[in-house]
Amino acid sequence: MPSDRYSIFSVLLEALRGQSGWRPAWRKASPKPAYDVILVGGGGHGLATAYYLAKRYGLSNVAVIEKGWVGSGNIGRNTTIVRSNYLLPGNVPFYETSMKLWEGLEQDINYNAMVSQRGVLNLYHSDGQRDAYARRGNAMRMHGVDAELLDTEAVRRMYPWLNFDDARFPIKGGLLQKRGGTVRHDAVAWGYARAADRLGVDIIENTEVTGFRIADGRISGVETTRGFIAAKKVGLACAGNSSRVAAMAGLNLPIESHVLQAFVSEGIKPLVDGVVTFGAGHFYISQSDKGGLVFGGDLDGYNSYAQRGNLPVVEDVIEGGMALMPRIGRVRLLRSWGGIMDMSMDGSPIIDQTPITGLYLNAGWCYGGFKATPASGLCFAHLIAKNEPHEVARGYRLDRFRTGHMIDEKGMGNQPNLH
Amino acid sequence: MRIRCPHCGERALDEFTYLGDASVTRPDPTSPDAAGEFYAYAYERRNIAGPTQELWYHQAGCHSWLVVTRDTRTHEISDVKLAEDVASKRIKSTAGAA
Numbered sequence: 001m002p003s004d005r006y007s008i009f010s011v012l013l014e015a016l017r018g019q020s021g022w023r024p025a026w027r028k029a030s031p032k033p034a035y036d037v038i039l040v041g042g043g044g045h046g047l048a049t050a051y052y053l054a055k056r057y058g059l060s061n062v063a064v065i066e067k068g069w070v071g072s073g074n075i076g077r078n079t080t081i082v083r084s085n086y087l088l089p090g091n092v093p094f095y096e097t098s099m100k101l102w103e104g105l106e107q108d109i110n111y112n113a114m115v116s117q118r119g120v121l122n123l124y125h126s127d128g129q130r131d132a133y134a135r136r137g138n139a140m141r142m143h144g145v146d147a148e149l150l151d152t153e154a155v156r157r158m159y160p161w162l163n164f165d166d167a168r169f170p171i172k173g174g175l176l177q178k179r180g181g182t183v184r185h186d187a188v189a190w191g192y193a194r195a196a197d198r199l200g201v202d203i204i205e206n207t208e209v210t211g212f213r214i215a216d217g218r219i220s221g222v223e224t225t226r227g228f229i230a231a232k233k234v235g236l237a238c239a240g241n242s243s244r245v246a247a248m249a250g251l252n253l254p255i256e257s258h259v260l261q262a263f264v265s266e267g268i269k270p271l272v273d274g275v276v277t278f279g280a281g282h283f284y285i286s287q288s289d290k291g292g293l294v295f296g297g298d299l300d301g302y303n304s305y306a307q308r309g310n311l312p313v314v315e316d317v318i319e320g321g322m323a324l325m326p327r328i329g330r331v332r333l334l335r336s337w338g339g340i341m342d343m344s345m346d347g348s349p350i351i352d353q354t355p356i357t358g359l360y361l362n363a364g365w366c367y368g369g370f371k372a373t374p375a376s377g378l379c380f381a382h383l384i385a386k387n388e389p390h391e392v393a394r395g396y397r398l399d400r401f402r403t404g405h406m407i408d409e410k411g412m413g414n415q416p417n418l419h
Numbered sequence: 420m421r422i423r424c425p426h427c428g429e430r431a432l433d434e435f436t437y438l439g440d441a442s443v444t445r446p447d448p449t450s451p452d453a454a455g456e457f458y459a460y461a462y463e464r465r466n467i468a469g470p471t472q473e474l475w476y477h478q479a480g481c482h483s484w485l486v487v488t489r490d491t492r493t494h495e496i497s498d499v500k501l502a503e504d505v506a507s508k509r510i511k512s513t514a515g516a517a
Contacts, residue, residue: 243466254462257491302437305468305492310420312433345462401462414461417437 006110025190026070026197029204034230035063037384038222040209040245041238042066044075044185044370045362047192047203048377049237049384051109054199056378057385062201063231064193065224067208071189074239074369077307077339079262079296081275081286082371083120083180084145087136090395090407091348092143094375097392099145099179101374111191113183114289119274120180123155123162123324125169129279133175140177148176159276163326169280180275182286188373212249212359219249219358235360235384237376240305240340242363249356254345254401255364256416258299259338261309263317265331267291276324283320292334295321299341301417309338341366347419348407351379351389352398360384361398366419420494425501426481434479440464441472441486441502444509468492474502 004010004023014021037053039046042064054060066072082102084095106113124130130149137147151173156164164171193203204226211223212234221230238245246253267290277284285295297317300309314336321328344350344364349372354361362380365372379393389396395407401414412418423429442465446456468491475485484502489495 241468243464244468247465252459252463252465254464256464256466257468302473303466303471303491304494306494308494310432310494312431402458416464 006112025194026203029063029202031063031065031204031207031224031226031229032202034221035202036061036231037233037235038062038229038231039064039235039237040222041073041236042070042193042203042205043073043237043239044188044192044373045239045365045376045380046235046237047189047196048373049235049362049380050201050203050377051192051196051199052378052381053385054196054201057381059385060200062196063229064196064201064203065207065209065222065229066203066205069205070193070203071186074339074341075189075373076186077262077337078185078370079284079286079294080182080185080288080370081120081180081284082115082183083177083275084371085120085122085136085140085147085175085177085180086409087139088407088409091409092140092145093392094379094396095372096143096145097378098372098375101378102183103179105183105188105191105374109191109195111187111194113187113191115181115183116289117179117181118286119176119178120277121150121155121158121174121176121274122277123171123174123279125172125280127172130172133279137175146177146179148178150174150176158274159272161325161327162276163324166323169278169323174279182275182288183370185370192377209245210248214249214356214359217355217357219356231358233358233360233384235362235380237362237380239342239363239365239369242342242361246354246361246363249354249359251354251356251361253350253361253363256303256343257305257340258301258343258417259304259306259309260296260299260341260367261313261317261336261338262294262296263314263336264288264295264334265293265328266334268293268331278320278324281316281320281323283317283324285321285325293328293331299343299417300338304338305340307338307340309336341369343416343419345401345414345416346406346408347410347412349376349396350398351376351383351393351396353383353387354398366416420496422475422485422487422496423499424477424480424483424485425499426483427477430477430480434477435485436476436478438474438476441474441505470497
């Protein structure tokens, strides 16, 4: 009998019989001629959408079509941080919904995603910044999200080795969300893929969508490298490539693709037990369970599909790191990588129907796609199943730029490379 | 990535500032669908994977605006022109067409 459900007993049983009973986490499905729903993109968001469509909305005649392999996109190219420390009304309930789903994820999908609520601390360096963080913390608490404003001494007790007396950016305190933390990113993709597969979803890898069949403003299926597949509804969740895929359906999106680099050092002993962000620059750091310091910074700032960055941003990130924690100067950099971000014009995502009947869009996640994965999947599944937005994702309209209802969390206007 | 400025020669990327797509032109505010055209101009992007023309400013150099032809899949730069030359050529060609 193959081990189907992961538990302490299945692990012990397999230990005794030489790990011979495990079966693949998901089937290598071949496309059927037709589905109720096809999701384009087998990353975190597409797989989570498929899972919630089957689990919560009773639609299991669903296929996820992925051009590479499951987890080959941004779900495998990020810094694994989850948090819900947002300010604006359109954002806070959505990201808090995501946070709550993270908290119950492993039991829900029977997969160890290493959800670790190690705390996210945003440092501030001036009185103005403290006031802005106090306001943000209050907004969070009014929505039932945990937030604590710390002074210098409280931060010093947590991380005594930070560079508190930096001449330009002394650390005055920080805004702490204790429930924030990190999640093993690949495991999120694998766990959702396995859970969706168990509910009957076909996960079709190494198959690229090459076009859409659209007649009279209604979609009837997708053209792929393995032929035509009919579908009543098609959902796009292909961050980084959203513009290219949507262009095949004749849509021109308010999105640019930019590369965001991240870095990991050689493994060292435990140093940073939470996530720390340097409010003066754009630098954030955490430590993986293997011991590597994982950190990142700004976008490279120009359009790119290259999945690799350039040196000026590498230098900028490392300078930020050195300013914040000078002791990392002798740690060697192990590797760096670049993910392609869907940068939207206000820094907020899009979960909406498109002008084409039966075609749905989930795009524009900017930096924040990973932490949003569960709620994005839930809200996109809701939209596809019911043809109306989920209550926590009502603000993420495609036409909000035209109507003036932007959700500009950073107050940077319509410059995608600034968000 | 290095950019060959027509005035200064090949320089490092951090001397330059990126602005965006150089192929779009500001719509005519007197056209009947000006609001729609300005919406598209301000917010919609073609976001091409492949060779694109984009505006770069040589901030730490000669302060020229440049039109750089760059492949967004590889970061390979195939052409750099002064933006004023591109603009005057574009004006001449539209004048010729009219």
